[in-house]
Amino acid sequence: MRRLLTAVFACLGITATALVAASPAYATVFQTYGTGVNVRADAYLSSAVVGTLAGPTSIDVDCQKEGDLVTVSGGSSRWWAHVPALGGYVTVAYVAIPEDKLPGVPDCDGEVPPPAGDITLADVQAMFGTRIANPSIVQTGLPSLNQAMRDASINTPYRKAAFLATLVHESRLEYNIREIGDTRPYGGRGYIQLTGDFNYGPAGQYLGIDLLGNPDLALSLQWSAPIARWYWTVARNINPYADNLDMGRVNAAIGYPAGAEDQRRCDSFKNAIRYLTGSVPGGVICTRPAKLAGDTSKLTRTQFDALAKNGGGLG
Template sequence: MSAAGGTVSGQITGLADKCVDVADGNSASGTQVQLYDCNGTPAQQWTNPGDGTLRAFGKCLDVRHGSIADAADVQLYDCNGTPAQQWVITEAKDIVNPAADKCLDVRAYNSANRTPLQIWPCQGAANEKWNVSTGGTPSIPGTEPVPAPPGDGGSPDGFVVSEAQFNQMFPNRNSVYTYDGLRAALGAYSAFANSGNDTVKKREAAAFLANVSHETGGLLHIVEQNTANYPAYCDASQPYGCPAGQAAYYGRGPIQLSWNYNYKAAGDALGIDLLNNPGLVESDSSVAWKTGLWYWNTQGGPGSMTPHDAMANDAGFGQTIRSINGALECDGKNPAQVQSRVDSYVGFAQILGADPGGNLTC
């Protein structure tokens, strides 16, 4: 496939000059995406942040259930970085999902309002051709030229941690914990290390990496080391049970995701079936990092806020400790563990060239 470069900004028109539309202007995840008379409403305004996704209402154009089958519906869904949300617009005006190698298609060549959109083998037909409005210089999602790496000033996509800095932080890490895997996971939570000024961004990145370093022995361990605990993490009272096995839900990944209900919750949030496939957290670098970012950005744990909110709102590194393991470490319970986390944070902040701020302990 050939592709031209750029950012989508506005309507996407197709068969009968009608628009790609979010049904009834409903921004809820799972809402059908359809063909409809162009009307200029927000339901027909699509943008691309440069990561290969197409977005309306801040959510992503998504192939339902991650299917690659012919006639799989497309929908609006929370952005989660999965292949089901990656699209390339070609010079031939196809919108292609590379994972399925299929085109965005108007079902049954029907130009009536509310006709669902789907994926279908690319055939060059009129119901697979799209005209994309662009903002500024015409360009296409996912094909922008990547700038040269800026040394230790961050990554090409704006992440405040460069690969050299990451390697300096984790010289002995497990091979699963790759820098590319971390960067691939960032799209699942776009606010992570991307809120506030440059210092706030660097503090949050340092805080996350310091906590995961503590949890994993410097990213050395991908799984919990005490195998005797493995069968304990199945809460059989949950209606979905433990389909992968009694001993399948032990700690994995950078924040050691544990328990069947956490695998279920993280998987649902990320659009990945971790309840049935928990091993993905120890075999797929991007999935491993996404589970860590899921906890960091959405879970308060024993604390009163998420770790992301703690750093974005300047509550201090100590509140991230409380949200991750406060019941066992904070309020004088285990000061040595707290200090270990603080030492890592201060060191990582120094590598990133950021003042670590106050309120370091809990």
């Protein structure tokens, strides 16, 4: 099918080489086929859909990367074309070429510039210093982590500061980290150190994966960030606490008992806000109310929200 479509487009004069002259110097033009083809934020089927191609479309591709295998009637491919004008990736399975990989197009190799407003490695190093212990791992995970932040509406300095300060203490911002010494089947894994079957089960159900049967998926580049996003917005509703500069309730929502760690995380929160805005506002709350001092990890969202109410509109 893809060979046939390639020939048809060639007869119509719609070829990559014929259209290159009209494209930006860095891009090569290809033609897609089919209808309703998704443009995704990254090269994975779990990545957010950022657009849809209604029908056959000319796309300007600057690089390509390996991701999830996509199989359609015309063939299959693990390669995804990065299309800057669309802000995402299109599977090569829906590009009208006879090959499974785009000819003459370089691999992305991490060189795709992040969208405006995304957090970079330099950003988190400036915020958290030596807590960024493995920069190469952090760098590898940032595209998926930034996408999770967009999906979770973590889009203000206070929300970004709370989220990143939490993750740098949970996992050092390493997507593939396992809690040291934790041999429990459902022990801490990934960006947010997902813990307990009461979290693995619902998170897997929400994302459509079997986390109970394969808990190490929580360590994968594909799922670690979406799991963190699920916890932040579904298992808990944490953005409003960040909006109120209430790091005490943010820490309680993560599910560990109150103690010295609360202040350490609050200090990281302030460092992140200072970096993102230039100053630390008054009113940052570092302590929790007494009713949230214990381990709240096994509470449902409804139960936690009831305890976390403070009469300030958060409930």
